[in-house]
Each structure stands twice: as structure tokens, then as C-alpha cells.
Amino acid sequence: MKSLDKRLDKILEKKSKASLWILTLGKFEVHRSGEPIPAKEWGRDKTLQLFQYLVTARKRNGLHKEQIITRIWEDAGQKDGDRDFKVALHGMVKTLEPNRKSRTDAKYITRQGLTYQLAMEEIWLDVEVLDELVTLANEALHDENKIAKKAYKAALEIYNGIYLPNRIYNDWTSAERERIQMLAITAHTTLAELLLEKKPMESIRLAQEALQTDPTWEDAYRIQMQGYLNSGNRPQALKTYKKCKTILDKEFGIEPLPETKALLQRIENL
Amino acid sequence: MAKKQNQTSSFVLRFTQKIFKDDDGESNVQWRGKITHVQDDEALNFSEMKDAMTFMQSKLSDLTLSSIDGKSEEEKEGILSKSFDIWKKMATQYPKFVMQAIKDPKTGVTQIQEQISQVGDEISQKMELDSYKPASKSDLKSMMEMMEQMNKQITALGKKVDKLSKSNKSK
Numbered sequence A: 001m002k003s004l005d006k007r008l009d010k011i012l013e014k015k016s017k018a019s020l021w022i023l024t025l026g027k028f029e030v031h032r033s034g035e036p037i038p039a040k041e042w043g044r045d046k047t048l049q050l051f052q053y054l055v056t057a058r059k060r061n062g063l064h065k066e067q068i069i070t071r072i073w074e075d076a077g078q079k080d081g082d083r084d085f086k087v088a089l090h091g092m093v094k095t096l097e098p099n100r101k102s103r104t105d106a107k108y109i110t111r112q113g114l115t116y117q118l119a120m121e122e123i124w125l126d127v128e129v130l131d132e133l134v135t136l137a138n139e140a141l142h143d144e145n146k147i148a149k150k151a152y153k154a155a156l157e158i159y160n161g162i163y164l165p166n167r168i169y170n171d172w173t174s175a176e177r178e179r180i181q182m183l184a185i186t187a188h189t190t191l192a193e194l195l196l197e198k199k200p201m202e203s204i205r206l207a208q209e210a211l212q213t214d215p216t217w218e219d220a221y222r223i224q225m226q227g228y229l230n231s232g233n234r235p236q237a238l239k240t241y242k243k244c245k246t247i248l249d250k251e252f253g254i255e256p257l258p259e260t261k262a263l264l265q266r267i268e269n270l
Numbered sequence B: 001m002a003k004k005q006n007q008t009s010s011f012v013l014r015f016t017q018k019i020f021k022d023d024d025g026e027s028n029v030q031w032r033g034k035i036t037h038v039q040d041d042e043a044l045n046f047s048e049m050k051d052a053m054t055f056m057q058s059k060l061s062d063l064t065l066s067s068i069d070g071k072s073e074e075e076k077e078g079i080l081s082k083s084f085d086i087w088k089k090m091a092t093q094y095p096k097f098v099m100q101a102i103k104d105p106k107t108g109v110t111q112i113q114e115q116i117s118q119v120g121d122e123i124s125q126k127m128e129l130d131s132y133k134p135a136s137k138s139d140l141k142s143m144m145e146m147m148e149q150m151n152k153q154i155t156a157l158g159k160k161v162d163k164l165s166k167s168n169k170s171k
Helices: A004-017 A045-056 A065-072 A078-096 A126-140 A145-158 A171-195 A200-213 A218-230 A234-252 A258-268 B049-067 B073-103 B105-119 B137-170
Strands: A020-023 A029-032 A109-112 A115-118 A123-125 B011-021 B027-037 B042-046
Touching: A004 A123, A004 A126, A004 A145, A020 A126, A045 A065, A045 A078, A045 A115, A045 A171, A065 A078, A065 A115, A078 A109, A123 A126, A126 A145, A126 A171, A145 A171, A171 A200, A171 A218, A171 B011, A200 A218, A218 A234, A218 A258, A234 A258, A234 B042, A258 B011, B011 B049, B027 B049, B042 B049, B049 B137
Parallel strands: A020 A123
Antiparallel strands: A020 A029, A109 A115, B011 B027, B027 B042
């Protein structure tokens, strides 16, 4: 097995080697050879939907045309669905490779019979890289914290907001959005914990980012309390506990965990 | 005909597990949940499943009401009356069963089980009779809260239906 730092370098190098970059976090943007593709080049929204669905379902090995049509265009009958798919597929391949010679294989879409999938080896996709970085950071945690910190930081630089924000009402994007949000919260809070001793203010900021994603995340309040304590701001640590208590009561009707109360006790006893 | 997408309500459920030791040193587990209705991105945090169920019921009743817009009067009446049957059963019989269950837990629970299985699959989970014990003060409080919540929902639903009927009459 390659050492963790070499694996990390390899993940970080991917972007410079890929000719197509797909950004899905906080906004949707595709870069062709480093240049963003203008939105109007996608033409119809169905072309964009098809591409975004292939991105979302990239982990499934080959999606059948019928499956894709049923999932994203539920209303379409067979005839309309087939026509829409054909038009959208043509539009998508043309947008991704405007200079492709006719009768040559598409570079970014692999087709086998009636199944389609993205050729990920040619693509840099933000969610995929974020996933790899957090996985590596979790592996490195405890034994190689320096690498873990570097990987979490790199992952959070990629995280610019929720997954495909323009598709929040489409249920085929929900599972991926939820999965990525949880990865981001984990990365924020774990990195914040790692930095508590030496960089408490940075820990407080990271915990705040986690709270922006989920204002009820109790671990993040505890990190902030400890961060304020470490930086000598006892009143703010006490205020943070109050905030935590109020929100848990309002949203769940519950008290903070004994661990959080114990931390409060330690702060009060100072 | 309503679009297929308008006939769908999707929910994302998130559960976060917290394991901790309480003041007596006993290990404890707590579940914190969040439910999001995908089609309008509205979300609710909950610590008891009944709150998530209420949230889902409210979204599903909205869906029924929006779906019958444009249907014939006869069809509307049919759908509404079927929908109301379920609500009526819940509204009129549930509080009675609850009161009975407080007085006589075992018989009450048996009756509630029968009623639950009639109301539908979605709430047909069985309760453990053997572990049933007389209701405590906090049980009573939470039951009263649940009843109040149901009452509010039924009032809101009634208002929506009245509004719908008025707008149909004026057409």
C-alpha cells in the first residue's frame, strides 16, 4: 500500500492532469481545458439535467437509457423520453467536446450498448475528490495527524456549499447532497478538534462553518466552548453553552449531553 | 391530469446517534433526527418519531389537496371523503382510546392495535403489550401534546378544504 502522503499528493495532482473539471458544490460549473463553459452552450435544460444525473449516479456502473429517462423525466412517455434522451445526449457530448470529429468515441461519456456512464479517469469532479480527501484524512487521523490536517484542509477548500444548489427540488440529487453535507460537517469538526490546542480561533471558525450547515450540531458548540476557553475568553465560552442549550431545547426538546455539561462545569469552576 | 412529479413527495431522513453516560453512570443512547421534504426543502428536527410522522402527514395532505385541483366535483368528493375517513378515525377515536388506555392500559392498547391495523399499513406497527406499564405524568403530558397537535392539523386541513370548496363554488 502506498504511503498516505504519496496518496494525498496523487489526489491533489489530479486536477492538473484532467482536461474536464466539474464543480458541483455551491454552484454548477464545468471547465473545458481550464476554461468555464458558458451556461448558454448547454442549450436546453434537459441536456444539463442528463449530464448532472450522470454525475450524481457516477458510482453505478452503467445506467440503462430507460432507467435514466424514468428517473429524471418521470412524465415522459416512451416516445418523448427516447427523443428527449437522444437530443440531450447529442447536446451534452457536443458541449463537452465541441471539436470532436464525427464517428469518433466521446471522450467523457462511455457507452456500452444502451448503458451510459461518465469516463471518470478523464475528469476532475469536486465531490469525488472531496470524498477521497476526507476518506484519506480519516485513515491518517491519530497516527499521522499532520497528513490528516492537510487532507481535511484541502477537502474544505473544495467545499463551497451544497451539492447542485440549482437542483434542490429534484429528489435524484437529495441523497448525494445529504452525504456530502455530512462529509463536510465531519471534516469541519474533526479539523477543528485537531487545531484546538495550537489554533483555537481557527477551530472556532471551523466549528461555526459546521453550525451554518447544521445549527444543532452539538459537537461544534463544544469545540467552540473549548476554543474560547483556550484563547482565554471565558464569557464567550459560557455564552456558547447557552446558545447550544437554547437551540437543542427549541429544535429537539432535549438538554445538552453530559459531556457538554461537564465542560460547562469546568469553565464555571475556573 | 396532474403531473407525475406533482404526485410525489420525497423525504430525506437523517438520524444522529449519541451514546453517553448519564448522571448515574448508566450508558444511554439518544437519537436526533432531521427530516427534509425535498419538494419544498422544508425541514424539521425531531427527537421523537411521532413528530416526523406528523410532518410527513402534513406534507402528504397538502399533496392530496393540490392534486385534486382540476378534477371533477364527483372525483374531488370521493378523494376527499376517503382522505377524511382516515382523519376522522384518527380524530374521533384516537383520543378516546388514549383515555381508555390510561385507565386500563392492556385493554386500551389491544383496542388501539386493532384500530391502527384498520387505519393503514403506514402506522401499523405493533406495540409490546408485556412491557406496557401505567402511564406516568410525562406520558400523559406527551399524549396530550400529541392530541393537541393532531387537533391543530385537522383544523388546518378543514380550513384548507373550506377554502377549496368556496373557490369551487365561486367558479
